[in-house]
Amino acid sequence: MFTVENYTISGNVLQNTVARLIAPVLARTLLHQNGRGVYALFQLLVASCGVATCNRVAGILAASYANRKFQAIYNNIAEGIGNTPLLATRLAEMFGFRGVVYLKLEACNPSGSIKDRSAAFMIRQAELRGELVPFSGQHVIESSSGNLAKALAMICFQRGYNFTAVCDSFGASKNKMAEAFGAIVHVVDGPPTADQVDLREARRRHCRGLCAKSPSSVYIDQYYNPDNEIAYLKTLAPEIHSQLPDLDVLSICTGTGGTSSGCSQYFREQIPEVKIIASEKEGSTMFADVSARAKCVVPDGTGYHCALPRVKKALQNGEVHEVYVVREKDAMLTSVFVSRVTGAAVGPSAGNAIFSALCHMACAQREGSTGFAKVIAICADGMQPYKDQVDEFMAKVFGADLTTDDMGDILRQRVCEVSRQCVYGEGMISPTSIAFKEQVDASRDR
Ligand SMILES: Cc1ncc(COP(=O)(O)O)c(C=O)c1O
Numbered sequence: 001m002f003t004v005e006n007y008t009i010s011g012n013v014l015q016n017t018v019a020r021l022i023a024p025v026l027a028r029t030l031l032h033q034n035g036r037g038v039y040a041l042f043q044l045l046v047a048s049c050g051v052a053t054c055n056r057v058a059g060i061l062a063a064s065y066a067n068r069k070f071q072a073i074y075n076n077i078a079e080g081i082g083n084t085p086l087l088a089t090r091l092a093e094m095f096g097f098r099g100v101v102y103l104k105l106e107a108c109n110p111s112g113s114i115k116d117r118s119a120a121f122m123i124r125q126a127e128l129r130g131e132l133v134p135f136s137g138q139h140v141i142e143s144s145s146g147n148l149a150k151a152l153a154m155i156c157f158q159r160g161y162n163f164t165a166v167c168d169s170f171g172a173s174k175n176k177m178a179e180a181f182g183a184i185v186h187v188v189d190g191p192p193t194a195d196q197v198d199l200r201e202a203r204r205r206h207c208r209g210l211c212a213k214s215p216s217s218v219y220i221d222q223y224y225n226p227d228n229e230i231a232y233l234k235t236l237a238p239e240i241h242s243q244l245p246d247l248d249v250l251s252i253c254t255g256t257g258g259t260s261s262g263c264s265q266y267f268r269e270q271i272p273e274v275k276i277i278a279s280e281k282e283g284s285t286m287f288a289d290v291s292a293r294a295k296c297v298v299p300d301g302t303g304y305h306c307a308l309p310r311v312k313k314a315l316q317n318g319e320v321h322e323v324y325v326v327r328e329k330d331a332m333l334t335s336v337f338v339s340r341v342t343g344a345a346v347g348p349s350a351g352n353a354i355f356s357a358l359c360h361m362a363c364a365q366r367e368g369s370t371g372f373a374k375v376i377a378i379c380a381d382g383m384q385p386y387k388d389q390v391d392e393f394m395a396k397v398f399g400a401d402l403t404t405d406d407m408g409d410i411l412r413q414r415v416c417e418v419s420r421q422c423v424y425g426e427g428m429i430s431p432t433s434i435a436f437k438e439q440v441d442a443s444r445d446r
Pocket residue numbers: 113115147148253254255256257258259260300301302347349350380381
């Protein structure tokens with residue numbers, strides 16, 4: 001029986017399958033031939049055909065072209081942002097799952113994190129709006145746990161701005177790097193009981209105070225700046241699409257929600273079949289109930305105390321399919337284990353995204369799914385800035401003699417336990433239940 005509904009589904013599956021098979025081959029051929037003319041001809045063909053499959057192929061090709069960067073010499077450090085490696089690992093096989101876990105290694109950006117993408121984009125857009133004038137010596141101000149501070153410091157110096165980063169002492173090693181790029185770093189601290197939310201509020205208050213004193217200064221405000229998520233919509237998502245056109249799942253650890261909102265919006269438009277996983281660490285209450293708010297040991301820039309408007313919008317639009325709240329020990333153990341077995345030294349937020357991805361695979365397997373899943377975990381930064389804190393944490397929690405095999409065994413058990421608390425297709429918390437949670441960001445206007 002062929003109902004209209006069935007037809008649509010079969011049609012989409014067919015279009016996507018054909019698009020996913022053709023596009024990478026065409027993209028590679030065209031890119032290597034450096035053939036702008038060939039590409040234009042192809043677009044003309046697509047336009048005259050008007051077939052949905054061709055449009056999708058064109059979309060993938062456009063993404064490949066937008067991210068084409070085979071140049072050997074850069075004239076500016078910002079040209080080195082993006083085109084980060086996608087590493088295929090044997091993690092799925094080690095855990096007994098059918099599929100491949102790929103790591104998107106954002107530590108390979110020039111300042112060492114995913115934040116280079118949003119820093120460059122937010123500054124560029126402020127320039128296009130006329131709020132910032134290059135080489136004017138204007139003052140840029142931003143609150144950061146460290147990664148955005150480093151990234152903005154790098155960009156601002158190149159574009160002729162003064163930059164003040166308002167950080168806290170948890171990001172000491174990243175703050176030093178921001179200074180190395182020429183930033184003035186203000187360290188704001190709270191009482192010993194202060195958690196990541198208190199510190200973030202204190203930082204943001206400090207930024208507003210600085211701006212009030214200097215009218216020509218620009219406060220970037222990554223939490224509410226729409227260019228933050230657009231940066232990922234326009235750079236990271238199409239890049240992933242062109243690297244792995246037939247991906248099935250994308251797992252992202254959430255902080256400001258820029259990465260998850262930008263990527264989820266892109267994939268909803270381009271390949272709606274791709275499942276988006278958003279996760280936070282335990283203690284953050286963006287997704288979890290507000291009563292679960294707690295202090296984390298290694299604040300890495302992720303987590304928030306309520307779903308920011310962009311996160312809420314993505315949840316309400318059904319762009320985020322699964323949500324996980326990951327214990328800090330699980331995220332940390334995953335990042336150390338993955339660093340050892342893959343050779344890619346990833347940070348704790350990457351551990352969070354990878355752990356959620358493994359839970360998703362475990363849940364799918366338990367529900368009888370036999371499909372081969374291609375799962376990408378975003379590794380927003382590397383292990384290096386946290387190394388001392390991570391070592392201390394690991395020794396305290398797991399003891400000093402933990403071998404790599406021990407780590408693998410503990411992780412397998414944890415993935416199994418956590419996935420048992422999850423619902424297939426929803427993860428740990430149903431995204432729709434969070435979308436309609438009443439939340440107010442008390443820190444916004446204070
Ligand atoms: C290490 C790390 N991981 C993840 C994130 C979360 O990214 P987003 O703010 O786009 O949600 C951040 C944000 O600063 C980060 O520094």
